Amino acid sequence: xNTHSVRKMVELSVCVLVLSIIFGVAGCSKKPLRxxxxxxxxxxxxxxxxxxxxxxxxxxxxxxxxxxxxxxGYTEALGYGDPGSGHVGVDGQIHETEFExxxxxxxxxxGGLGGTSLAIESGRLVPGGHGAADERIFIHSADAAGxxxxxxxxxxSVPGFEENGMQASSPHGAQGRATNFLVGDAERGNITSxxxxxxxxxxGLPLEASGLSSREGETIVITPHSPSTGGDAGxxxxxxxxxxxxxxxxxxxxxxxxxxxxxxxxxxxxxxxLIVAQAQPNVLVRMSDEVANAEVPAIASAATETxxxxxxxxxxYFDYDRWAIPKPMQxxxxxxxxxxxxxxxxxxxxxxxxxxxxxxxxxxxxxEKRARSVKSFLLDLGVTEDQVSLISxxxxxxxxxDTDASCHQKxxxxxxxxR
Amino acid sequence: MDRRGxxxxxxxxxxxxxxxxxxxxxxxxxxxMVTPESRAADLFIETSRSAFERIPVVVFPFQTKQSxxxxxFSPADVLRADLERSQLFRIExxxxxxxxxxxxxxxxxxxxxxxxxVHVSIWGVLERRGQEFVLDARLYEGEAxxxxxxxxxxxxxxxxxxxxxxxxxxIIQRYTGQTGIAGTQIAxxxxxxxxxxxxxxDYDGYRPRAITxxxxxxxxxxxxxxxxxxxxxxxxDENPDIYVMDLTSGQVRNxxxxxxxxxxxxxxxxxxTLAFASSFDGDSEIYTVHAGDGTRLRQLTFSxxxxxxxxxxxxxxxxxxxxxxxxxxxxxxxxxxxxxxxxLTFEGGYNTAPAWSPDGRWIAYTCRxxxxxxxxxxxxxxxxxxxxxxxxxxxxxxxxWSPDGRxxVFSSASRGRSDIYTVHYDGVGLExxxxxxxxxxxxxxxxxx
Numbered sequence: 063x064n065t066h067s068v069r070k071m072v073e074l075s076v077c078v079l080v081l082s083i084i085f086g087v088a089g090c091s092k093k094p095l096r097x098x099x100x101x102x103x104x105x106x107x108x109x110x111x112x113x114x115x116x117x118x119x120x121x122x123x124x125x126x127x128x129x130x131x132x133x134x135g136y137t138e139a140l141g142y143g144d145p146g147s148g149h150v151g152v153d154g155q156i157h158e159t160e161f162e163x164x165x166x167x168x169x170x171x172x173g174g175l176g177g178t179s180l181a182i183e184s185g186r187l188v189p190g191g192h193g194a195a196d197e198r199i200f201i202h203s204a205d206a207a208g209x210x211x212x213x214x215x216x217x218x219s220v221p222g223f224e225e226n227g228m229q230a231s232s233p234h235g236a237q238g239r240a241t242n243f244l245v246g247d248a249e250r251g252n253i254t255s256x257x258x259x260x261x262x263x264x265x266g267l268p269l270e271a272s273g274l275s276s277r278e279g280e281t282i283v284i285t286p287h288s289p290s291t292g293g294d295a296g297x298x299x300x301x302x303x304x305x306x307x308x309x310x311x312x313x314x315x316x317x318x319x320x321x322x323x324x325x326x327x328x329x330x331x332x333x334x335x336l337i338v339a340q341a342q343p344n345v346l347v348r349m350s351d352e353v354a355n356a357e358v359p360a361i362a363s364a365a366t367e368t369x370x371x372x373x374x375x376x377x378x379y380f381d382y383d384r385w386a387i388p389k390p391m392q393x394x395x396x397x398x399x400x401x402x403x404x405x406x407x408x409x410x411x412x413x414x415x416x417x418x419x420x421x422x423x424x425x426x427x428x429x430e431k432r433a434r435s436v437k438s439f440l441l442d443l444g445v446t447e448d449q450v451s452l453i454s455x456x457x458x459x460x461x462x463x464d465t466d467a468s469c470h471q472k473x474x475x476x477x478x479x480x481r
Numbered sequence: 482m483d484r485r486g487x488x489x490x491x492x493x494x495x496x497x498x499x500x501x502x503x504x505x506x507x508x509x510x511x512x513x514m515v516t517p518e519s520r521a522a523d524l525f526i527e528t529s530r531s532a533f534e535r536i537p538v539v540v541f542p543f544q545t546k547q548s549x550x551x552x553x554f555s556p557a558d559v560l561r562a563d564l565e566r567s568q569l570f571r572i573e574x575x576x577x578x579x580x581x582x583x584x585x586x587x588x589x590x591x592x593x594x595x596x597x598x599v600h601v602s603i604w605g606v607l608e609r610r611g612q613e614f615v616l617d618a619r620l621y622e623g624e625a626x627x628x629x630x631x632x633x634x635x636x637x638x639x640x641x642x643x644x645x646x647x648x649x650x651x652i653i654q655r656y657t658g659q660t661g662i663a664g665t666q667i668a669x670x671x672x673x674x675x676x677x678x679x680x681x682x683d684y685d686g687y688r689p690r691a692i693t694x695x696x697x698x699x700x701x702x703x704x705x706x707x708x709x710x711x712x713x714x715x716x717x718d719e720n721p722d723i724y725v726m727d728l729t730s731g732q733v734r735n736x737x738x739x740x741x742x743x744x745x746x747x748x749x750x751x752x753x754t755l756a757f758a759s760s761f762d763g764d765s766e767i768y769t770v771h772a773g774d775g776t777r778l779r780q781l782t783f784s785x786x787x788x789x790x791x792x793x794x795x796x797x798x799x800x801x802x803x804x805x806x807x808x809x810x811x812x813x814x815x816x817x818x819x820x821x822x823x824x825l826t827f828e829g830g831y832n833t834a835p836a837w838s839p840d841g842r843w844i845a846y847t848c849r850x851x852x853x854x855x856x857x858x859x860x861x862x863x864x865x866x867x868x869x870x871x872x873x874x875x876x877x878x879x880x881x882w883s884p885d886g887r888x889x890v891f892s893s894a895s896r897g898r899s900d901i902y903t904v905h906y907d908g909v910g911l912e913x914x915x916x917x918x919x920x921x922x923x924x925x926x927x928x929x930x
Contacts, residue, residue: 156636463897
């Protein structure tokens with residue numbers, strides 16, 4: 063167990079231990095402990111497919127509980143896998159049975175394009191040009207009268223022949239026409255002629271054992287998906303994941319406080335608000351601008367002791383496909399640097415964002431460059447490195463979905479948020 | 482299967498088939514030279530390559546018994562779409578066929594249909610028996626309309642579409658020697674109220690299902706060659722890190738978690754190594770790690786510019802990637818150890834997100850046209866024949882190849898919407914797979930198995 067995890071264990075409750083086991087084993091622990099989600103409550107977009115959501119709780123604790131790690135416990139909708147891939151995660155089994163319509167050598171066997179390519183010679187099978195080479199093919203000469211009737215429980219289903227095509231294509235006429243049973247098992251690959259024979263015999267059909275020949279099998283088996291497998295163990299309950307994502311660490315940081323109260327900047331420029339309500343220890347609610355302004359009074363009055371810190375951060379905007387801080391933005395960023403120096407306990411996350419143009423992958427890189435450029439600007443002005451971390455969101459969190467120039471400009475931003 | 486082998490192997494025994502296969506081979510060669518054309522369309526529309534003579538097929542309406550009709554789709558339509566989508570068959574419309582309405586086609590009628598130049602006709606019965614569905618399909622071919630094959634598929638309700646896809650693949654295999662892609666899946670990213678989740682859907686856009694449920698962003702999925710794992714970038718630990726989901730168990734493990742953006746994972750063809758881009762060193766570079774445990778970190782690029790979006794050649798010997806080291810964003814190729822870097826694209830000022838086709842013949846990528854709009858292009862791995870594949874409206878990006886190397890899936894965005902589309906690699910058969918407001922993106926096509 064690495065130091066990363068040890069820190070978590072000290073700071074967080076037992077449930078977090080479970081998570082740190084999961085995450086701690088990653089082995090790549092050079093990054094600082096990252097906690098807290100800038101947009102945990104209202105993050106992402108509001109549009110959605112509407113399918114398969116977890117129920118959203120109404121209290122902050124419940125809402126937090128669904129964060130991040132919840133994915134670990136989720137396997138219900140796993141449906142990934144080709145029929146026949148053999149993996150759990152597919153839906154069910156398909157049994158496949160092929161009835162080859164037989165034609166004798168030289169009896170008009172060409173049959174047109176891709177015609178049947180099997181023929182019987184001296185009771186042996188001559189494989190033709192189609193089908194997998196590893197098919198197991200059982201040849202069975204059955205009386206024509208009833209055809210093959212009934213089904214075999216759990217293995218193959220053999221509905222009866224009932225219509226004209228069979229008759230027309232059979233060179234044998236009504237007497238003893240030959241029918242191929244192409245049965246096998248791609249997964250187990252070991253169905254024997256005798257087992258087939260017994261199955262067919264079990265269905266009351268006449269069987270001529272000497273006529274059996276075989277190649278590898280072709281029944282396709284799809285392993286059924288078990289919807290409840292995996293996942294839940296070790297993830298913890300909803301409550302524990304909630305504590306993990308915003309509990310202990312956050313709470314203690316909140317109780318340290320930045321101490322300066324509302325900074326007095328213009329309300330519309332309030333970028334991030336922190337609220338710590340003592341009534342709900344260990345729960346720190348972080349809200350975005352819009353929600354913060356609307357909800358703060360209610361939550362604040364409900365708490366016995368509340369303090370409220372605002373940082374005067376404004377987004378920094380960039381030119382198209384550029385990451386250098388434009389001149390008009392440098393003054394703004396200098397103010398932010400002064401504020402951070404005045405509040406040495408405050409930690410800030412710089413989010414780099416891009417407009418919708420350009421590829422998704424490139425914009426992840428570009429967003430990172432923008433965040434780095436803001437970080438180095440702040441460090442140059444004396445902000446300590448410990449106070450600043452960064453994250454790129456590329457074009458994954460657009461604030462504006464239109465395609466006009468002003469919308470693009472709004473999206474090309476670095477957003478500073480308190481951690 | 483090698484098509485040439487098929488031709489050689491059967492030409493003497495089956496003159497008719499040999500002739501057709503010869504035609505197919507010829508047409509396959511022509512594909513390379515055909516100028517791509519595409520039709521902007523929201524729905525699958527019939528398009529055909531001028532040089533390609535498809536195999537004419539009639540699919541009779543299937544008989545559906547005992548409430549199998551409540552499945553909500555027509556089995557014959559699913560089969561027709563599969564065959565049409567393969568670009569190898571042409572669904573013939575013959576008078577009187579639809580009027581059968583599922584009834585068993587009479588011998589004389591099949592003969593009449595076959596006599597009109599149709600090589601293959603297909604009819605089937607879909608029946609519910611308790612919890613099981615039975616699909617009983619028959620093939621008739623030749624001018625006489627002889628019944629040549631009967632196949633019965635049995636499975637639960639959830640695999641009925643898969644059963645039809647299997648039937649389609651069997652037909653494709655039988656008449657072209659190619660392995661069909663019906664029944665493959667596409668993983669992609671879609672938004673919900675909480676973040677961006679990974680989804681998987683059938684290759685025809687049906688049955689989308691979420692495989693993550695989180696309040697965070699999950700991006701850039703890539704399916705392992707064995708189809709056992711999905712690698713992707715997730716913000717679940719407050720940083721874009723790379724995770725691997727075991728698709729068998731649903732277990733997720735963190736593989737790469739450097740500080741900075743860890744993005745665009747790509748599995749090596751042997752599934753042992755994962756290439757990805759990380760910016761922990763200050764600028765984005767290409768690295769590889771052992772896919773099993775994240776060890777054996779190896780840095781492949783050392784440019785002060787941004788290198789990202791690696792894609793392995795199917796041979797495992799080379800990796801193509803995207804870089805702006807030359808002043809504009811272009812595709813480069815290097816040996817898998819990072820040596821021998823050479824620039825692949827020279828046309829246009831913005832080429833990125835390369836995807837090497839499973840057959841090794843092409844590298845698809847996101848290109849920007851003269852109007853500044855993103856489209857899908859492809860180029861031969863030797864840098865020749867760069868060509869724009871898609872031309873419909875919207876920004877097209879994130880191409881990924883079907884396992885047969887003949888189809889490309891990508892996302893197309895315009896005015897706040899984003900959907901997943903597929904297109905034949907020569908630009909025909911454009912088809913939208915997703916709809917709604919979930920802004921689907923970053924598709925990746927599953928391998929066969």
